Amino acid sequence: MKRSWFASLALYAAAAALTIFTLAPLVWLVLMSVSSPTDLTAVPLNWWPEQVDLSRYGTLLNLENGSGTRFLSALRNSILTAGGATVIALVVAIPAAYAFSRRDAALILLFGFLATIMMPPITYILPLYEIFGSLGALNKTVTLIVVYCAMLLPFATWLMKTNIDVLPVEVEQAAFMEGASTAFTLRRIVLPLALPAIAATCMLSFLVAWDEFFYALIFTSDLQAKTLPVAIADFSAGRVTDYGVIASVGVLATLPPAILAICFQRFIVSGLAAGSVKG
Amino acid sequence: MSALTRTKEKWVLLAPAIIVLSLISLAPFLQTVWASFTDAEITALERNSTWIGFENYAYALTDPDFIAALGRTIYFTVVSVGLEGVLGIAVALLLNQKLRGRLFLRVIIILPWAVPTIVNAVAWRLIYHPDYGALNSLLLQLGLIDEYTSWLGDPDWALNMVILADVWKNFPLVAYIALAALQTIPSDLLKAASIEGAGAWKRFRSITLPWIIGPMMVVLILRTIEAFRVFDIIYVMTRGGPADGTKTASFYVYQEYFSYLRSGSGASYAVLVAGISAVLILAYYAGMRRSSQGV
Numbered sequence A: 001m002k003r004s005w006f007a008s009l010a011l012y013a014a015a016a017a018l019t020i021f022t023l024a025p026l027v028w029l030v031l032m033s034v035s036s037p038t039d040l041t042a043v044p045l046n047w048w049p050e051q052v053d054l055s056r057y058g059t060l061l062n063l064e065n066g067s068g069t070r071f072l073s074a075l076r077n078s079i080l081t082a083g084g085a086t087v088i089a090l091v092v093a094i095p096a097a098y099a100f101s102r103r104d105a106a107l108i109l110l111f112g113f114l115a116t117i118m119m120p121p122i123t124y125i126l127p128l129y130e131i132f133g134s135l136g137a138l139n140k141t142v143t144l145i146v147v148y149c150a151m152l153l154p155f156a157t158w159l160m161k162t163n164i165d166v167l168p169v170e171v172e173q174a175a176f177m178e179g180a181s182t183a184f185t186l187r188r189i190v191l192p193l194a195l196p197a198i199a200a201t202c203m204l205s206f207l208v209a210w211d212e213f214f215y216a217l218i219f220t221s222d223l224q225a226k227t228l229p230v231a232i233a234d235f236s237a238g239r240v241t242d243y244g245v246i247a248s249v250g251v252l253a254t255l256p257p258a259i260l261a262i263c264f265q266r267f268i269v270s271g272l273a274a275g276s277v278k279g
Numbered sequence B: 001m002s003a004l005t006r007t008k009e010k011w012v013l014l015a016p017a018i019i020v021l022s023l024i025s026l027a028p029f030l031q032t033v034w035a036s037f038t039d040a041e042i043t044a045l046e047r048n049s050t051w052i053g054f055e056n057y058a059y060a061l062t063d064p065d066f067i068a069a070l071g072r073t074i075y076f077t078v079v080s081v082g083l084e085g086v087l088g089i090a091v092a093l094l095l096n097q098k099l100r101g102r103l104f105l106r107v108i109i110i111l112p113w114a115v116p117t118i119v120n121a122v123a124w125r126l127i128y129h130p131d132y133g134a135l136n137s138l139l140l141q142l143g144l145i146d147e148y149t150s151w152l153g154d155p156d157w158a159l160n161m162v163i164l165a166d167v168w169k170n171f172p173l174v175a176y177i178a179l180a181a182l183q184t185i186p187s188d189l190l191k192a193a194s195i196e197g198a199g200a201w202k203r204f205r206s207i208t209l210p211w212i213i214g215p216m217m218v219v220l221i222l223r224t225i226e227a228f229r230v231f232d233i234i235y236v237m238t239r240g241g242p243a244d245g246t247k248t249a250s251f252y253v254y255q256e257y258f259s260y261l262r263s264g265s266g267a268s269y270a271v272l273v274a275g276i277s278a279v280l281i282l283a284y285y286a287g288m289r290r291s292s293q294g295v
Helices: A005-034 A055-060 A066-102 A107-118 A125-134 A141-165 A169-177 A182-193 A195-211 A214-219 A228-237 A243-263 A265-274 B003-035 B055-061 B064-095 B102-108 B110-114 B117-127 B134-141 B155-182 B187-195 B200-228 B232-237 B249-258 B263-292
Strands: none
Touching: A005 A055, A005 A243, A005 B064, A005 B102, A005 B110, A005 B117, A055 A066, A055 A243, A066 A107, A066 A141, A066 A182, A066 A195, A066 A228, A066 A243, A066 B003, A107 A141, A107 B003, A107 B263, A125 A214, A125 B003, A125 B263, A141 A195, A141 A214, A141 B003, A169 A182, A182 A195, A195 A243, A195 A265, A214 A228, A228 A243, A228 B117, A228 B232, A243 A265, A243 B110, A243 B117, A265 B110, A265 B155, B003 B263, B055 B263, B064 B102, B064 B155, B064 B200, B064 B249, B064 B263, B102 B110, B110 B155, B117 B134, B117 B155, B117 B232, B155 B200, B155 B232, B187 B200, B200 B263, B232 B249, B249 B263
């Protein structure tokens, strides 16, 4: 179908508007992070910095000052928490997914799993807080890992199940004929075939854990365990007079997920779509 | 393999997941339900809480502040998810056209989705800043306002400004799902309709929309479930203020717990919020079943 010039014009105008709407807040965040404090407090603003000032990044990435220590320990905690939770969640999710896919576990149970993460965290928070408190487990990375594992597990199980569903079942049957155990078949036959799905599930799980704020806010209290989202909320609520610092922290925390998202877009989009389109 | 071994194996495979979820989700949930019938408080002192039946619920359901918080949560949810739906479908239709730079657009709209929720909240808070914010500066320079406005300082405006920030982050997900659904429409169908003389709007109404409505409903219900428990963005942008103008249900429960230390009463609010979520979750389940049966 050929478009009229008017329709084309409208389409390109819409595309331009979409580009601006999508990118403007991000571009501005980056600009803020490299503008001088005087540019940022001008009325009206100096949109384009006269000099690119990278000193804030230098400060944040240096352990020898307060902001740097706060940022870098939060970064470490976030990597450990999100990474640890992702690995454990996958180790638990894959056998469960196999049971749903190949051992006729009732799907209503899988839906029950999913219902646990759809409930507001506010319904779990206080009993968990009290139990962890009495165990002396508050403000510990390992505690967050356990909680995040429960948070990632249902979605990871579902994603792995939809992916194992489409693997050819004949190879597994042949292995069983030869007398292989389920554990062996799972490890040596299913896992290698499902590797792309495992990578996609890991990535999505990691991003979800990287983003989590509420549990981290309640369960952590200092540098030892605070994750990036909590540290960023602190930076933003504190008496920071230079907004560029807050912007720099935001840029740094966005880089890992943004890079993953751009590089593995296909993976991510099909993973997200699996949650809504497929059954 | 015998049927018995298969069944036994099934439960062995499921056991770790069931144990984790029972301990971290199910048990705390049941405990919250239990606490909602008591007058428990968070205190360092030894204090035995007593069973008070439905007293907390009787109070909660007549508490005008809680009802108002629920009302704001519903407003937030309906407006954000509604806008995300409309914007998401519009963007998907655009990205489904033959367009120079289409690939570029498809790549960049994943960026808002990738921005962590807290960074999104912080960034928009800076953009809305009453004295040095980009929004004020932009509108002033365009001549649309005469003086700087405190966007988050006005109880009537604040929630809408939070909604805008939320929509910016979440429309990409809806757009991607809509696009995936659009790409399954056989192009012959639209061509045939076009030859029959159906205009663009007619084609959208009678072919495109019915075709994508199943997956759209599923993703929008999912977004509704998420939006209904909104907390993070509120915590960073406004802390429920000004004048409670952005205090949503989750934030209300959070304060009841951690500011007023009333765990029994807080639990009853939490259970009420969970009840509404449960209805939404069942709607999601029904939607999933319908769309997986291939409408």
